[in-house]
Amino acid sequence: MADKIKPGSIIRRNSEIIGSDIDGETVMMSVANGRYYGINQVGSSIWHLLHEPMQLESIYAALQEEYEIDPETCEREVLVFLEDLMKNNIIIVD
């Protein structure tokens, strides 16, 4: 397990987090501490992508395709988002 997201990092879901789809939005809960998280659409997309562990660069690529945004903005925003998810123990970085 790593404590930083770097190029080449493999990112996976924390198995203690359950996510559910409610009216097209994703709600997540930690089985470990009972805490709930609501995330936005991009977060939802990332969560769905991560049904299998994925390399950072492949996440960028998939999202660029889905949202049609330029690589730079995409990478910057996704990284902030992933760091937030990591801080909250929603994803695990290897």
Next chain:
Amino acid sequence: MAEETKRFYYYANGVYLDSCMKFPELTPAYPSSEKTVVKIEFGQTPEKLENLKAKGVRFQAAPNEFLLPIDDVATFWVKNGDHIIIQPEPRVNESEIRVFFLASAMGALAHQRRQFPLHASAIMYNGKAILFSGDSGVGKSTLAGLFHKKGYQVITDDISIIDKEKNTGQLLIEPGYIQLKLWEDTMNSLHIGKKEGVLLRPGLKKYGYPISSIPKKPLEIQAIYALSVYPGKEILVRPLEGWEKFRHIKKRTFRQKLVDPMGYTEPHYRLLEDICQSLPAFQLQRPFEEGYTTFVEFVENHFQTNQ
């Protein structure tokens, strides 16, 4: 304990109760073999739960256990979803024990039975349930009382017990108690005389008003209305969806803080998820100034057109 012999049998919130105490608020019924029976007994309660996981100013919670002492009334010990032990304080009036039993002990029991207790009143419309959830003081019981006066059957006036049907997986609401809890001013505005109700506790201007019939069987749920009052002019209603709906229902879960320490985090979440995914919910805002007559008509019209 010579008095132990006399037992009373009831059905409420989806369970049969085999009780040491008489409950005029519950529907009398003899246990059938398919449903579990919850035993209610007078007895000694512990000072402290052994596997204590959480406590508050009064309650203690441990896996499958809940303990609640109420000063000068009684201590309630709810265990394994099938056993409630009551240790009354000396000289307490039974009606006071019942007030806390029916809300707090039965609420904890629902969690232990993996049901979903929602802070909501409910009425029956066209054979289905309409739920009104919200904070204390927004008018859940008043609304139930008004619909009762209009001839609708009330299913519950305080806690709505939502259950999953074993075979079909469908979400159902269980019939509650045969009483509405109403404050004196609500009694007045519903034109109910004080003599028609029973004072719940000395020093509290709140009455138990018996209602003759509630549905006998669990019902399908048509919609949940999240009730609030606000300082605007118009009655507002809009669908609640996604995260917003989830947050509302989670917030109105009766004693949500018992879920984790009693060990039901995941099953409770699954039920909450299911409720959010399968039941429509609306936010319903009543202006402060709005009289209840127009409001009830508005609401009635809304659930008729949104069947």
Next chain:
Amino acid sequence: MGNIIWLCSYPKSGNTWLRLFLCELLYPHNSNQPFYLDPIPTATTRSLLDHYADVELSDLTDHEVRELRPLLYEELSSKAGETVFLKLHDACSRTPTGKPLISQNATKGMVYIVRNPLDIVASYAFHLNKTIDEAIAKMNEQESIASAKDKLNPQIPYLLGSWSYHVQSWLENDYAIPVFVLKYEDLFAEPVNWFSKVLNFAHLQCTEDEIIRAIEATDFQKLKEEEDQNPFPEKHINAPRFFRKGQVQNWREELSSQQVNRIISDHGKMMKKLGYL
């Protein structure tokens, strides 16, 4: 020592302004949400207290609720685990068995906001949708209880007392808690300076830029315009609106000399003490 910083005042003394400012500054939120006050609830809100009481307050007698309140705040403080703000309109009082309403265990400190009663009157009258003379009478009612005892309101009943009693009860309280007195007039004249002092008192660090930005976001004129679009959630049931003028020394235009004299005869002693006379 506990975690709660009480924002306490008689009604219409600037409490809401302070709350809006602190929420804007300390709790990031979606800027589209008008009147963001969620992180600083009112201490007498029934649903808030229900959460810590483990029973419904509506099943308890007034006597029981009063006895229980200090414990609920201690519980809230310990569960919070960090500094939290609560708004309080109660006069300083004790429970039926003599315990302080807010204990040292629950309390980190109190910001007591005081405003010239001559300026409160017109605002209070407007808030209650009553005449100026009725508001003057209400401000001199010694036993004044806010909210109702015999029905279920979203706020529980509490002792408000007269204006003089309210101020005196907190400024001379024997609870042994740190009290920071904030005059509305000072805040109005030098918001950056006085808001900074409040933050210092609460041991919270913010830059001057952040403070200025939060002051601008909660500017009175802006709040007023916002209220034209969205009703303010804590507006009194009978009042046309919540944000009225927010001025200092406005009483000179709004009160008759007779009314001014009455207020001075009711509250002169305390007004002198605070430098309003």
